[in-house]
Amino acid sequence: MDIVEFFQLSSGKWFSQRTNHHLNEQKTKVGRSDVVLELLDKADPEVIKLCEQHQINPELALCGARVTWNGFMDGETSKQAGTTVLVPIADPNQSNAGRLLRYMDSRGRISAAGQYTLGSDEVLTLTTDHNSMQMEERLWFASPNLRLRTTVLKRADGVSNASFCSEIRMGVTQAPEPAATAGNAQ
Numbered sequence: 575m576d577i578v579e580f581f582q583l584s585s586g587k588w589f590s591q592r593t594n595h596h597l598n599e600q601k602t603k604v605g606r607s608d609v610v611l612e613l614l615d616k617a618d619p620e621v622i623k624l625c626e627q628h629q630i631n632p633e634l635a636l637c638g639a640r641v642t643w644n645g646f647m648d649g650e651t652s653k654q655a656g657t658t659v660l661v662p663i664a665d666p667n668q669s670n671a672g673r674l675l676r677y678m679d680s681r682g683r684i685s686a687a688g689q690y691t692l693g694s695d696e697v698l699t700l701t702t703d704h705n706s707m708q709m710e711e712r713l714w715f716a717s718p719n720l721r722l723r724t725t726v727l728k729r730a731d732g733v734s735n736a737s738f739c740s741e742i743r744m745g746v747t748q749a750p751e752p753a754a755t756a757g758n759a760q
Contacts, residue, residue, distance in 0.1 A: 575692065575696050576670055576692065577636060577637075577662045577664075577670065577672070577690060577692055577698070578636050578637050578662075580692060580696075580698050580713075581611070581613060581637055581639050581660075581662075582613065583715060583718065584611045584639070584713075584721065585611050585612065585613050585639075586610070586611065586743055586744070586745070587608060587609070587610045587743070587744040587745065588608070588609040588610070588611070588721065588741040588742065588743055588744060589606070589607075589608060589609075589741065589742045589744050590606065590607045590608070590609050590643070590645065590739050590740070590741045591604070591605075591606055591739065591740050591741075592604065592605045592606070592607070592645075592647075592737055592738070592739045593737060593738050593739075594647065594735060594736075594737045595735065595736045595737065596733075596735055597734040597735065597736060598732065598733050598734060603647045603648055603649060603650075604647070604648050605645055605646055605647035605648060605654070606645050606646065607643045607644060607645020607646070607654065608643065608644050608645060608744070609641065609642070609643045609741060610641070610642045610643075611639055611640070611641050612639065612640045612641075612642075613637060613638070613639055614637065614638030614639060614640055614659070615637070615638070616632070616633075616635040616636065616637055616638060617632075618638055620638065620640065620659050620677075621635050621637075621638035621659070621661050622635075624638075624659055624661050624675050624677050624685070625661060625663075625675065627675075627677070627685050628675050628685070628687055630663055630673075630675070634663050634664070635661050635662070635663060636661075636662045636663065636664055636672075637661075637662065638659060638660065638661045639659070639660045639661075640657060640658075640659050641657065641658050641659075641660065642655075642656070642657045643655060643656060643657075658676055658677060659676070659677045660674060660675070660676055661674070661675040661676075662674050662675075662690055663675065670691065670692040670693070671689070671690065671691045671692070672689070672690060673687055673688070673689060673690070674687065674688045674689060674690040674700055674702070675687050676688065676702065686702050686703075686704040687702075688700055688701050688702030688703065688709075689701045689702075695714070696714060696715065697712055697713070697714040698712070698713045698714065699711070699712050700712075700713075706729055706730035706731070707727060707728060707729045707730065708727075708728045709725065709726070709727050709728075710725070710726050711723065711724070711725045711726075712724045712725075718743075719742060719743035720740065720741070720742055720743075721740075721741040721743075722738075722739065722740055722741070723737075723738070723739040723741065724736070724737065724738050724739075725737045725739075
């Protein structure tokens with residue numbers, strides 16, 4: 575599997591259950607959200623714009639993905655909603671590794687670049703350093719309709735969070751049946 579195939583397998587609408595562990599405060603919160611991943615062609619204007627923001631030739635983009643989420647954490651009154659665009663750029667010296675460009679439109683606009691690695695075990699690892707924090711996210715499929723995700727967030731001030739998500743596909747879309755033509759109409 576490569577990164578494009580991983581994104582293709584991830585496309586669709588998912589129900590996500592999350593458990594967050596605030597390690598310094600020894601608090602745990604749970605939450606739920608709907609997550610939609612839409613594949614973008616590498617010629618999509620959002621993909622091109624993100625590449626240009628990072629001064630990367632858009633021709634190097636392998637594909638793109640727009641991820642939207644809408645949910646909440648127990649004990650919080652405000653919803654957690656947002657959108658991010660992801661664009662993988664292959665590393666010419668490594669197979670299944672490269673840069674991952676990310677644009678977030680959630681609680682302010684953030685544009686960041688990180689790294690991705692897709693291991694032989696088909697676990698996708700995303701690492702992003704932004705300002706004073708580092709995030710490592712690992713995603714893998716337990717089955718075609720069950721995806722698992724762990725995230726570790728470390729800030730320079732020593733605050734750390736860890737989370738685990740189980741994501742269940744909320745329906746599999748099927749390709750439309752071919753339209754009947756005059757030659758094969760019954």
